[in-house]
Amino acid sequence: MRKLVRPQDVLLLGLAGALDTFEELRDPFRLVSKSYESMYGWVPKQYRKNNFGNLVWRSLKAGYIEKIEKKGSVYIRITSQGQERIQRDFPLLDFHRKRWDGKWRIVMFDISELEKEKRNYLRRKLRELGFGMLQESVFITPHDIIKDFSEYLDSIDLGKYVYMLEASNILVGDFKELARKVWNLDQLNDKYREILSHLTALNGRTMQLNSQEQRKIEIRKTREKYLQVLLSDPFLPKELLPSDWVGYQAKKLIKNL
Known part of the structure; x- marks a missing residue:
């Protein structure tokens, strides 16, 4: 399921470097910076510049970004709190910078038709986290996410339905072909x-x-x-x-x- 991306997400993703634009951005309130123009270019066209300015103020107030001064110029940058929000809302972005350890993580679950809402929720969450469906109740991922996912399942009382394995190998002929089909x-x-x-x-x-x-x-x-x-x-x-x-x-x- 595609995640709904809000304008504030775009701002934080850009400042976090996830959009490959700028990790720091000249103060948009001056409306003179080329960096501002480029950052604003990520925001949907219907989002007016005055609204964008309000968005920056709200993000400053929430503690997601901060203003700093360098050599007489004012910049804004993402804070640790803003980074935490990006990692929480878009966890997969962390993985594209990491090397694969060669291991597969396998999630299996057994949830009856009587509790299909829980089952459907779990499937949606697994897809959101980048898991691929091997079978209807078997999902796999190469990402090292099992520990965090296990803690999350326990926090929402779904851990009792789920079995998780970590394997150094899966008996298939071609990993690339498996990935091509599953994802x-x-x-x-x-x-x-x-x-x-x-x-x-x-x-x-x-x-x-x-x-x-x-x-x-x-x-x-x-x-x-x-x-x-x-x-x-x-x-x-x-x-x-x-x-x-x-x-x-x-x-x-x-x-x-």
């Missing part, structure tokens, strides 16, 4: 290809656009599309990705916008 990587790769094609066309078109405003609109649309694809990515280790994976290339081009 439907062909479809995800096609979405990244669409982004890549759009970026390539955009780079060729920007010089022909009549105004800076038109260019910013095109960039904003592209970033919105990329963000939706990015947050549906299970961030599998490179050992499990197909040889023609274009996600990294799309990321590089987005970063250079």
Whole structure:
């Protein structure tokens, strides 16, 4: 299930470096910084700049961001509290920077039809955490998430239904083929290809656009599309990705916008 992304999420994701924009951002209240313009470019076009300013104020008040001064210039940056919120709401983003330890985590559960709401909730949560469905009640992931997930299940009284295993090997012929089927990587790769094609066309078109405003609109649309694809990515280790994976290339081009 695709996670609903709020404007505040976009701000914090950008400041956390998850969107490959800026880890620090010039004070948007001055409305003169190119960094501000780039950060605002991640926010959906219907989100007006005065609303964006209010969003920054609310984030400052909540303690998710802070203002700092460097060499006479004022910047904002994400705080540890803001980082914790991103890690809580988008836990998969942590994994794309980590090396795979070669182990698989397997979650199995047995929940009767009488408690299907619990069963459906568990399946949704597993997918949200990047697990792939091997069978209807068997999910797998290469990410080292079992301990945290076990504690979470206990906190919501679902631990008694779930069995978890950690294995150094799964008896399959080809790990990449397993990953391709379980996580439907062909479809995800096609979405990244669409982004890549759009970026390539955009780079060729920007010089022909009549105004800076038109260019910013095109960039904003592209970033919105990329963000939706990015947050549906299970961030599998490179050992499990197909040889023609274009996600990294799309990321590089987005970063250079």
